[in-house]
Amino acid sequence: MDSADKISKLGTRMMPYLAILRQDLGTLWASRLVRLWLAATALLTFLMAAANWTQFQDAPLIASLLFPYLVFPWFLVVVVLGVSPVSGSRAEALADGILSRPVGRCEYLIATWSARVVAVLSVYLVVVVPAIVVVTLAKRPVREDSVTVYGIVSALFVVGLVLTFLVSLGFLVGALLRKPLLAVVVLIFVWYPISFILSIFSLEQFSPVSLSRAVSTQLRQGWRQSEDEAKAASNMQDMQQFSEQMSNFFSRLSGAPARPKTSKGDFFETKEFEDFSLFRVTLGYGLPTLTAIILATLCFYWRDL
Amino acid sequence: MELAIRTEHLTKIYGQRLIAVNDMNLEVPQGSVFGLLGPNGAGKTTTLRLLLGLQRPTAGRAEVFGKSCGPNAVGVRSQIGYLPTNPKLPGNLRPIEYLDLLGKLSRLPRQVRKPRVSALLRAVGLLAATDQHIQTFSTGMCTRLGIAASLVGDPPLLLWDEPTAGLDPSARRFTLDLIRELGKTKTVVVATHILSDIDQICDHIGVMHEGRMIFAGSMQDMKRRLRRDDFTLELEGDNEDIQHLAQEAAKLDGLDARIGAGDTLVVGIADGRSRCGALAEVLKLVDAGNVSLQAIHSGQNATENAYLQLLQEDEAHGFGR
Numbered sequence: 322m323d324s325a326d327k328i329s330k331l332g333t334r335m336m337p338y339l340a341i342l343r344q345d346l347g348t349l350w351a352s353r354l355v356r357l358w359l360a361a362t363a364l365l366t367f368l369m370a371a372a373n374w375t376q377f378q379d380a381p382l383i384a385s386l387l388f389p390y391l392v393f394p395w396f397l398v399v400v401v402l403g404v405s406p407v408s409g410s411r412a413e414a415l416a417d418g419i420l421s422r423p424v425g426r427c428e429y430l431i432a433t434w435s436a437r438v439v440a441v442l443s444v445y446l447v448v449v450v451p452a453i454v455v456v457t458l459a460k461r462p463v464r465e466d467s468v469t470v471y472g473i474v475s476a477l478f479v480v481g482l483v484l485t486f487l488v489s490l491g492f493l494v495g496a497l498l499r500k501p502l503l504a505v506v507v508l509i510f511v512w513y514p515i516s517f518i519l520s521i522f523s524l525e526q527f528s529p530v531s532l533s534r535a536v537s538t539q540l541r542q543g544w545r546q547s548e549d550e551a552k553a554a555s556n557m558q559d560m561q562q563f564s565e566q567m568s569n570f571f572s573r574l575s576g577a578p579a580r581p582k583t584s585k586g587d588f589f590e591t592k593e594f595e596d597f598s599l600f601r602v603t604l605g606y607g608l609p610t611l612t613a614i615i616l617a618t619l620c621f622y623w624r625d626l
Numbered sequence: 627m628e629l630a631i632r633t634e635h636l637t638k639i640y641g642q643r644l645i646a647v648n649d650m651n652l653e654v655p656q657g658s659v660f661g662l663l664g665p666n667g668a669g670k671t672t673t674l675r676l677l678l679g680l681q682r683p684t685a686g687r688a689e690v691f692g693k694s695c696g697p698n699a700v701g702v703r704s705q706i707g708y709l710p711t712n713p714k715l716p717g718n719l720r721p722i723e724y725l726d727l728l729g730k731l732s733r734l735p736r737q738v739r740k741p742r743v744s745a746l747l748r749a750v751g752l753l754a755a756t757d758q759h760i761q762t763f764s765t766g767m768c769t770r771l772g773i774a775a776s777l778v779g780d781p782p783l784l785l786w787d788e789p790t791a792g793l794d795p796s797a798r799r800f801t802l803d804l805i806r807e808l809g810k811t812k813t814v815v816v817a818t819h820i821l822s823d824i825d826q827i828c829d830h831i832g833v834m835h836e837g838r839m840i841f842a843g844s845m846q847d848m849k850r851r852l853r854r855d856d857f858t859l860e861l862e863g864d865n866e867d868i869q870h871l872a873q874e875a876a877k878l879d880g881l882d883a884r885i886g887a888g889d890t891l892v893v894g895i896a897d898g899r900s901r902c903g904a905l906a907e908v909l910k911l912v913d914a915g916n917v918s919l920q921a922i923h924s925g926q927n928a929t930e931n932a933y934l935q936l937l938q939e940d941e942a943h944g945f946g947r
Contacts, residue, residue: 333733340730344716351718417714421678422731423704423779426697622697625640625681 337424338432345436349402355440358398362448365389370452379466382456383473384536387480390445391529391536396487400508402437403491404501420626427618430492434614437488442481449477472540475599479532479539482606487512489613496620526598527605539599628656630783630813631677635686638672638837646672648837649686654830656782659809661824661845662817663933664834670817671711673834674785678708690783704732707776711788713768717761721752721771724760725778732779746774751800766797773804784814790823802827821933833936840940848932855895857905857924858886863917865889871915875908883908 349355366386373382389395419429457468491508498504516528525531631654638647647669654660662670675681677688679696688695690702716724722743729739747753750770755763763771769789776784789805790798805827808814818824824831825845832842841848861868872891875883880899886892895904905922912919 333735336733337731340727344727348716348718417708417710418716419731420680421703421706421708421710422728423700423733424731425700623682626675 341432342436345433349440359444366448366452375462378463379468380537380540383453388533390480391533399441399487400491403488404495404504426622430618430621438485441484468540469543471544472542476536476539486606486610489610493613493617496617630654630656633688636688637685639684645837650839656813658830659828660815661828661831668834669837705781707781707784709772709776709786711791713772715760722756728775728778750774765792787817835940841936859891860920861889861917867916874911
């Protein structure tokens with residue numbers, strides 16, 4: 322068998338997957354939710370960049386741009402996108418339309434999951450990457466910063482990984498609970514206090530808030546830079562600035578006055594954030610993502626449509 | 627006899643509460659047009675969904691062309707064209723896009739897919755609507771598109787669930803003609819509760835009631851089994867002449883004749899008496915009398931009577947069922 326035949330066979334085999342992926346991406350792009358989210362995320366990124374343009378160095382400013390994806394509010398949109406394909410009335414429609422055709426359930430699930438992940442990551446990268454490019458290249462009235470390309474790529478990767486995990490978690494809960502609204506409510510109640518839950522098990526370093534704070538350090542890390550050097554490069558002032566900025570962010574959202582500075586020793590002052598390891602975070606979010614997909618597939622396989 | 631569908635003790639119970647399909651043994655011969663008949667809630671749609679692997683049986687098994695059905699039985703589904711009741715179609719697509727998508731799901735190469743999509747749209751009369759979004763389609767157009775969708779993969783078995791539901795008379799006629807035409811080359815299973823549809827197109831029939839298959843066999847078997855040995859003549863003429871005709875007919879050997887509702891004469895035929903001979907003799911009397919014949923109705927052809935009788939018998943069996 323020559324290579325052309327192999328490619329042709331692979332193409333035929335992948336045809337349903339690619340067709341569902343393309344169709345789902347088209348449907349997602351046509352949905353109001355995704356378009357509104359794209360507009361809202363662009364607007365918020367612009368406002369945050371403009372508000373802190375003359376105050377923050379590159380690293381904290383970029384970290385503040387990534388904050389809404391990691392902590393609040395965009396996880397809401399991401400879980401809603403994850404929940405919808407396998408729950409509610411859509412399940413019946415897809416049974417009639419797609420799953421009554423020669424398509425495996427696993428094939429369908431992986432294709433729709435891929436479409437969601439591609440859509441979420443596209444919206445995230447389309448907005449954030451240009452903003453980061455502008456922030457790093459523009460001449461701003463702040464001190465020079467040592468943000469590296471590797472740091473930017475790894476920070477983007479970490480946030481992308483968390484978003485992928487959220488989509489997968491939405492998928493799993495959607496497959497388990499069937500009712501989309503109930504699934505979203507459950508996810509909010511699970512995800513919102515996740516930092517607290519993780520701290521109970523001494524896993525703070527995986528919490529979105531911790532990741533968000535560690536991003537500044539990560540942004541300054543070079544490709545071959547040792548962990549010790551990276552730790553040395555971390556700047557407590559950045560952390561403080563960043564904490565204040567996040568506090569302000571929530572205060573603005575809730576309309577409450579900004580919180581006064583506290584002298585309480587927090588996670589960062591104990592230097593636990595220096596334990597941040599890209600490898601560990603990749604495993605910490607990658608394995609649960611895989612588990613969620615496998616469980617969602619099993620759950621969907623056993624389900625009556 | 628080669629079988630397209632075979633089920634053994636197929637049972638589906640929803641949540642330990644509702645028995646949708648109850649110990650069903652069904653055999654559908656290849657090349658037949660099989661009518662799956664039953665009142666609403668009899669389990670027809672569940673049976674089709676079990677065959678497609680959209681639902682898992684609680685007990686028993688189902689086979690299509692000798693292959694086991696199940697959620698991952700892609701090989702089985704590639705041989706089935708399914709038309710659901712009032713198909714839910716993606717409103718944001720145009721018919722060509724939709725059929726092309728389904729062609730891809732059936733792994734049809736481009737050089738096969740594109741001509742087939744065109745041919746199907748032409749066959750179901752939707753060529754003029756190819757630039758419209760599906761959401762603008764009427765019920766009849768959606769059904770036509772659903773029919774085309776079920777034929778995209780050119781499957782040897784068609785499972786059509788209530789294909790004439792909500793259609794106007796011309797669309798209904800079109801659908802029935804199409805089933806008759808497709809029945810020449812494919813096995814077609816039509817689930818419906820519309821008796822006249824079954825009467826016109828099916829050569830085999832299965833009657834479901836409360837999840838059970840209470841009759842399965844050829845249409846002729848069903849009619850023969852439930853044959854009513856009588857026929858009714860609709861007449862026009864004076865009452866006296868009609869009464870006289872009834873008296874004359876009653877004198878004939880092996881016949882019982884009485885005046886029915888309106889100007890009708892109900893003729894009963896005794897066992898062993900030729901139906902054709904009896905009918906010929908009565909018609910001779912009508913011809914000789916002062917009445918004219920408007921219509922003849924035979925109990926033997928009334929599928930509705932047979933169907934209702936089956937349901938009544940099934941209910942009367944009680945614990946014997």
